[in-house]
Amino acid sequence: xxxxxxxxxxxxxxxxxxxxxxxxxxxxxxxxxxxxxxxxxxxxxxxxxxxxxxxxxxxxxxxxxxxxxxxxxxxxxxxxxxxxxxxxxxxxxxxxxxxxxxxxxxxxxxxxxxxxxxxxxxxxxxxxxxxxxxxxxxxxxxxxxxxxxxxxxxxxxxxxxxxxxxxxxxxxxxxxxxxxxxxxxxxxxxxxxxxxxxxxxxxxxxxxxxxxxxxxxxxxxxxxxxxxxxxxxxxxxxxxxxxxxxxxxxxxxxxxxxxxxxxxxxxxxxxxxxxxxxxxxxxxxxxxxxxxxxxxxxxxxx
Numbered sequence: 001x002x003x004x005x006x007x008x009x010x011x012x013x014x015x016x017x018x019x020x021x022x023x024x025x026x027x028x029x030x031x032x033x034x035x036x037x038x039x040x041x042x043x044x045x046x047x048x049x050x051x052x053x054x055x056x057x058x059x060x061x062x063x064x065x066x067x068x069x070x071x072x073x074x075x076x077x078x079x080x081x082x083x084x085x086x087x088x089x090x091x092x093x094x095x096x097x098x099x100x101x102x103x104x105x106x107x108x109x110x111x112x113x114x115x116x117x118x119x120x121x122x123x124x125x126x127x128x129x130x131x132x133x134x135x136x137x138x139x140x141x142x143x144x145x146x147x148x149x150x151x152x153x154x155x156x157x158x159x160x161x162x163x164x165x166x167x168x169x170x171x172x173x174x175x176x177x178x179x180x181x182x183x184x185x186x187x188x189x190x191x192x193x194x195x196x197x198x199x200x201x202x203x204x205x206x207x208x209x210x211x212x213x214x215x216x217x218x219x220x221x222x223x224x225x226x227x228x229x230x231x232x233x234x235x236x237x238x239x240x241x242x243x244x245x246x247x248x249x250x251x252x253x254x255x256x257x258x259x260x261x262x263x264x265x266x267x268x269x270x271x272x273x274x275x276x277x278x279x280x281x282x283x284x285x286x287x288x289x290x291x292x293x294x295x296x297x298x299x300x301x302x
Contacts, residue, residue: 075115090164248276
C-alpha cells in the first residue's frame with residue numbers, strides 16, 4: 001500500500017511540474033504578445049529618420065492627446081492648405097506611426113493624423129490588447145481632430161492596417177464619428193486569428209497552450225479574445241466602408257475580409273488585392289490601391 005501511495009504522490013508531483021511548465025511557457029508567450037513593444041536598434045534609427053522626414057518634408061507637427069482611460073498618445077499632425085478632409089491613419093500590431101508615411105501619398109488634399117497606439121512607439125501604456133483598448137486611442141484621436149483649430153471643421157476618414165483597422169471598427173461602432181472607413185487587412189475575429197497563427201508565431205503547439213493562454217489573457221486584461229469580433233461590430237458602423245485585403249495573405253487569411261464584408265451595412269466595397277504580404281497591399285499594388293481609395297472617397301453613397 002505504501003508503494004502505491006508513493007507512486008501516486010510522485011505521479012501527482014510530475015503532473016504539477018508539467019502543468020507549471022505549460023503555464024510558464026504560455027505566460028511567456030502572452031506577455032511577449034501583449035507587453036509594450038520595444039524596437040530593435042536599427043528599426044528605432046529608421047523610425048527617427050522617417051520622423052525627421054515627416055517633419056521637414058511634410059511639415060508634420062508633434063502632438064499629444066489623452067484617452068478616456070488616461071493613456072497619453074503621441075502623434076504627428078500633417079496639415080495642408082484648403083484641405084477637404086481629415087485622415088486618421090492607424091498602424092498595425094507592433095507597428096508605429098512613422099511607417100504610415102507611405103499612405104500620405106494617397107491623400108494630397110487632406111490633413112492627416114498619424115499616431116502610435118498605446119504600448120507602441122512614443123505613446124504611453126505598457127499593454128497591447130490587439131484592438132480592444134486601442135479603440136480608446138482611436139476615439140481620443142477623433143476627439144483631437146474635432147477640437148483642433150486647424151482640423152475641427154472637416155469630416156474625418158479613418159484608414160487602419162490590421163489591428164488598426166479592427167480598432168477603427170470598434171471605435172466607430174461605439175460612437176466615434178467618421179465620414180468613411182478604409183479597413184485594410186483586418187481580422188474578423190481575434191480568437192479565430194490567434195488560433196490560426198498561434199503555432200507559427202510562438203513555436204508552441206495549440207494544445208494545451210492555447211486554452212491556457214486564453215484564460216491568462218482574460219485574467220491579466222479583464223478582456224476575452226473570444227468577444228473581440230469586428231465582423232459583428234461592423235454591423236453597428238453607420239458610415240461607408242472599403243474593405244481591403246491581400247489575396248494570398250498568410251497571416252490573416254482573406255476569408256476574414258469576406259466575413260467583414262458580409263457583416264457590414266449596404267454602403268460597402270471590397271477590394272481583394274492581387275498580392276500576398278499582410279498589410280502591404282498599398283505598396284505592392286499601389287496603382288490599384290490608390291484608384292480604389294480615390295474612387296471610394298469621392299463616391300456619393302445613399
